[in-house]
Amino acid sequence: MIFIIYTSYLIAKYEIPFKIYDLIKRKNIKTGVLICYIMIIKDFGSSIAGNELSNVIIRQRRHFDKCINYNHDFVSIIYLSSLLISYNIKFKNIRILDALLNMVRAKPSRVIFVVRTMAPRHFTSAMRKIQENSVKQLLTNSYLLVFDDTLWKGKQLLNHAKFLIAYNLCFTEKEFVHSKFYGSTNFTSAGLGVSSRASNYEEFTSSRKTSTYLSSGDLYYLKRIYNHIQLKYLLYTDPKYARQIYLEYAKYIDTLLKRRIPKQLDELYMGYIESLIGYFGFISLLEGLPGKKLTDSILDSVLDKHPPPNPFELEMLITPRKHAEKMASILGWSEDNIFSMLERTKSAISSLKNSIEDRYLGSPVDKFFIDEEREFMEFLSSFYSSHNNILYESIERWHQSVM
Known part of the structure; x- marks a missing residue:
């Protein structure tokens, strides 16, 4: 059974599709897959993009806390990509990047946080300084990349992809929760919401899926994340x-x-x-x-x-x-x-x-x-092996499930 919700900006402005989705969840319909497709235009004066991104993080934290409290076998995976990242973005009283890093700090062996963004030196003046600050803040507890393996083939240009993909894979209860937020929105205050003077005209999509198995689409993301953390690990070790x-x-x-x-x-x-x-x-x-x-x-x-x-x-x-x-x-x-x-x-x-x-x-x-790199080396020494093994085993479980 598949539930599909597809809506317009006018309805989405009041977060109606998200409320419908939550209603389906409360009815305890457990067969099949729950999917929510939403194409939303964020006009000036709206913070709906930032609010929904916060909702994705809140839900991820809720599943994360549940697995910790019940001592489950699980992994929480966060994959963030943005051309620009402003560290101080805040919606629903949540400082976005701090909330993600706090999950890593709470249980670093069970949280894998991958970030892709642009190298700060491609920008100038204030833009460069803000990007440098964000990169430095993220360096210690995430697998931060400003290039990937297409670079040395002379293929890479801009990292335009803007998304946050979150997995909470609970192997104890066989509940796999997958949330996605993606669109034209950079991870900045103007991109995601409202500032005192101006904000961007943007479009974004959010989807949520709860399942008892991993799909081929999930496998694609897990392999990308697996390759990214290996690249970062080998660069530093x-x-x-x-x-x-x-x-x-x-x-x-x-x-x-x-x-x-x-x-x-x-x-x-x-x-x-x-x-x-x-x-x-x-x-x-x-x-x-x-x-x-x-x-x-x-x-x-x-x-x-x-x-x-x-x-x-x-x-x-x-x-x-x-x-x-x-x-x-x-x-x-x-x-x-x-x-x-x-x-x-x-x-x-x-x-x-x-x-x-x-x-x-x-x-x-x-x-x-620099100090942040030394902290990152300690992070790798303590947790990379666990992260690598969990991702490898997750990918292997998918292969076994389709044999």
Whole structure:
């Protein structure tokens, strides 16, 4: 039996679909799957997005507390992704990120918290400082990533995905609760709700599912989370792994630097954009490597002379080759303009590459840990093995259930 609730903004504004869902739950209908699909537009003056995100966290905490109180065999998994994260967002008297981190602190062996966001150095001034603060706050007790394994293949650009996925997998009662919140909303006050002056026009969706089994869709998320925590663990515990990641990306960078500079306008344009993507990815990579005292020093020395590409501008510059001349014309860029910009970008990439190879690769990275990284190393030492085993066993249970 499947219950589906699909609604519009007008109804959702008063949280009616959420009330219908709770009514179904109170009726103790236990057969089948409960699903709530909601597409909602958040207009100015509404905090419904932030309120519903808070509801997701409240429900997750409720299931979490129940499993702890009854000494259940369980795991609570939280997977958060946002282009921007403001640490101080608060709705329904809940400071969102603190509420999530408090679950980790309450039972760190049974809570897996993965965060994906943008490297702060891609932004400037206040935007960068706020993002840096959020990243630093999240670093100690979560598996925080500013790049993934698509980066060193030269594929990654912006982390535009904005969602919070929460699982509470209770193996004792065979009750698997899966909540999702996702949409166009960044994890900021303006994105999720109302500020004193302005807020964003956004759309979001929230869904909830309680089941006695894990679906193939659940398996997809669990595998992603499993891969993410392994990547973060190896970066911080295996110097050879971090070095290998750099060397893989360096191969891609070397092809950019050695490539001849074309003369035709469309080829020049495409070459320039690819060099910007390479520089952009290089910054993400260095921000994600361990030893932030050293990586910050390297980035400061290079970015002061060669500022990072604006991520939103870069996204708009990317175009198929057949439209490259048209894009250059719109921008008023001549062959000489693009040639000069391409040369400057290649110089920036070379400077960053030389600094990494001269200062980073041969250094004992743990000497350059900031305090938050040292705390994270203690966290990994105590809890990574448990997290890795729980995720592996959860994935194996799914495979056994479909055999």
